[in-house]
Amino acid sequence: MSKYQESSEVDVLIIGAGIIGLATAYQLAQLFPRLRVLVVEKNRRYGQETSSRSSEVIHAGMYYPAASLKARFCVEGNRLLYDFCASYQVKHQRLGKIIIAVNDEEVDALRNLYRQGLENGVELEWLEEKTAERLEPGIRAAAGIWSPNTGIIDSDGLMRCLYQLLLEQGVICLFNAAVEDIEKNGDTYYVNLSQEIIETPVIINCAGLYSDQIAALSGMDINKHGYRLHYCKGEYYRLSPAPDIKHLIYPLPEKGGLGIHITRDLAGGQRLGPNAYYVEQIDYGMTEDFKPQFFRAVKRYLPALKMENLHPDYTGIRPKLQGENDSFRDFIIKEEGAKGFPGFINLIGIESPGLTSCLAIGRYVTNLLESI
Ligand SMILES: Cc1cc2nc3c(=O)[nH]c(=O)nc-3n(C[C@H](O)[C@H](O)[C@H](O)COP(=O)(O)OP(=O)(O)OC[C@H]3O[C@@H](n4cnc5c(N)ncnc54)[C@H](O)[C@@H]3O)c2cc1C
Numbered sequence: 001m002s003k004y005q006e007s008s009e010v011d012v013l014i015i016g017a018g019i020i021g022l023a024t025a026y027q028l029a030q031l032f033p034r035l036r037v038l039v040v041e042k043n044r045r046y047g048q049e050t051s052s053r054s055s056e057v058i059h060a061g062m063y064y065p066a067a068s069l070k071a072r073f074c075v076e077g078n079r080l081l082y083d084f085c086a087s088y089q090v091k092h093q094r095l096g097k098i099i100i101a102v103n104d105e106e107v108d109a110l111r112n113l114y115r116q117g118l119e120n121g122v123e124l125e126w127l128e129e130k131t132a133e134r135l136e137p138g139i140r141a142a143a144g145i146w147s148p149n150t151g152i153i154d155s156d157g158l159m160r161c162l163y164q165l166l167l168e169q170g171v172i173c174l175f176n177a178a179v180e181d182i183e184k185n186g187d188t189y190y191v192n193l194s195q196e197i198i199e200t201p202v203i204i205n206c207a208g209l210y211s212d213q214i215a216a217l218s219g220m221d222i223n224k225h226g227y228r229l230h231y232c233k234g235e236y237y238r239l240s241p242a243p244d245i246k247h248l249i250y251p252l253p254e255k256g257g258l259g260i261h262i263t264r265d266l267a268g269g270q271r272l273g274p275n276a277y278y279v280e281q282i283d284y285g286m287t288e289d290f291k292p293q294f295f296r297a298v299k300r301y302l303p304a305l306k307m308e309n310l311h312p313d314y315t316g317i318r319p320k321l322q323g324e325n326d327s328f329r330d331f332i333i334k335e336e337g338a339k340g341f342p343g344f345i346n347l348i349g350i351e352s353p354g355l356t357s358c359l360a361i362g363r364y365v366t367n368l369l370e371s372i
Pocket of ligand 1: 353
């Protein structure tokens with residue numbers, strides 16, 4: 001017997017209406033249109049946390065070890081996302097990106113990245129110094145990698161489109177609905193939303209920065225299973241006036257992130273970021289403490305940059321499984337039957353390239369459900 005006397009019943013409950021929850025609900029409704037799917041979100045609108053605080057880059061997939069979920073979903077997700085954008089008129093641009101080495105010492109690391117990308121099945125071209133500088137005259141580079149399938153996307157437009165499609169497919173999204181407790185009774189979960197109790201055999205945990213806490217609420221030992229998240233903050237500076245740079249320009253990746261790069265938005269604006277440092281709390285505020293670090297990092301490859309061109313913009317927080325001194329951790333996407341939680345699917349540590357991967361992740365989760 002559950003302690004709850006009255007509850008509403010659904011077939012699948014998705015916790016979190018960020019890009020991952022929305023894309024998963026979409027893929028689920030495509031394959032199983034008769035399922036009663038409910039998405040619950042603690043904020044008053046979808047996509048108010050990590051999904052609206054990213055670089056909005058459609059990555060190509062060269063950064064992650066071959067055979068990792070990150071590599072697999074990024075490569076597959078890149079293709080799915082471009083197709084989706086074309087079908088539903090979501091704004092995007094396949095701008096292409098150059099990853100650069102600024103000196104001879106960096107060229108070896110760049111070659112390793114190039115090999116990694118090719119192994120992952122990413123279309124890439126090696127650029128010698130003059131070719132890189134000819135492609136993007138404003139930058140200085142000792143060598144480069146050209147990635148033609150890296151691009152940018154209107155991430156809010158993508159979420160708006162997915163949300164509309166969900167409504168048309170009969171999926172219900174409940175806002176201002178924070179999950180406060182989860183009780184397991186046999187093969188049924190009772191999810192307490194404070195105003196309402198939802199009864200369901202399937203929970204898909206897409207709660208982003210809070211996904212470890214949702215797993216803990218259900219009774220999983222997140223320390224024992226290596227599910228505890230660490231928060232890694234990234235800040236952005238808008239460039240005004242914007243330099244005449246046509247592509248996305250990235251340095252070599254660094255600890256915690258992809259290195260402070262130059263990205264564009266779809267309105268033609270340019271920005272620098274994000275840096276990467278670990279924090280204890282989720283706080284999206286921003287000081288200018290790291291401004292000199294940004295300037296020095298980018299001046300190396302964009303000589304015309306001036307300190308007064310940098311203006312504080314916004315921040316985001318990466319939900320990382322690896323702590324500050326840990327090595328690579330992959331996405332966790334798992335049905336937890338083996339832990340005694342059948343029908344409970346955890347998605348934890350969905351940091352970059354989560355936006356790029358969203359449709360591939362949604363498809364994978366749908367297949368997981370099919371096999372239960
Ligand atoms: C600085 C930065 C830059 C990035 N750049 C890129 C990029 O260029 N390209 C790329 O592919 N990826 C990028 N990423 C990664 C990408 O943004 C994330 O992987 C993706 O947005 C994660 O989406 P999500 O739905 O898992 O999380 P979120 O967007 O955080 O959504 C989770 C949702 O769950 C809700 N929730 C949490 N707890 C509860 C609860 N108890 N009850 C109900 N709802 C709850 C939250 O309110 C939230 O809306 C970047 C990330 C960061 C931080």
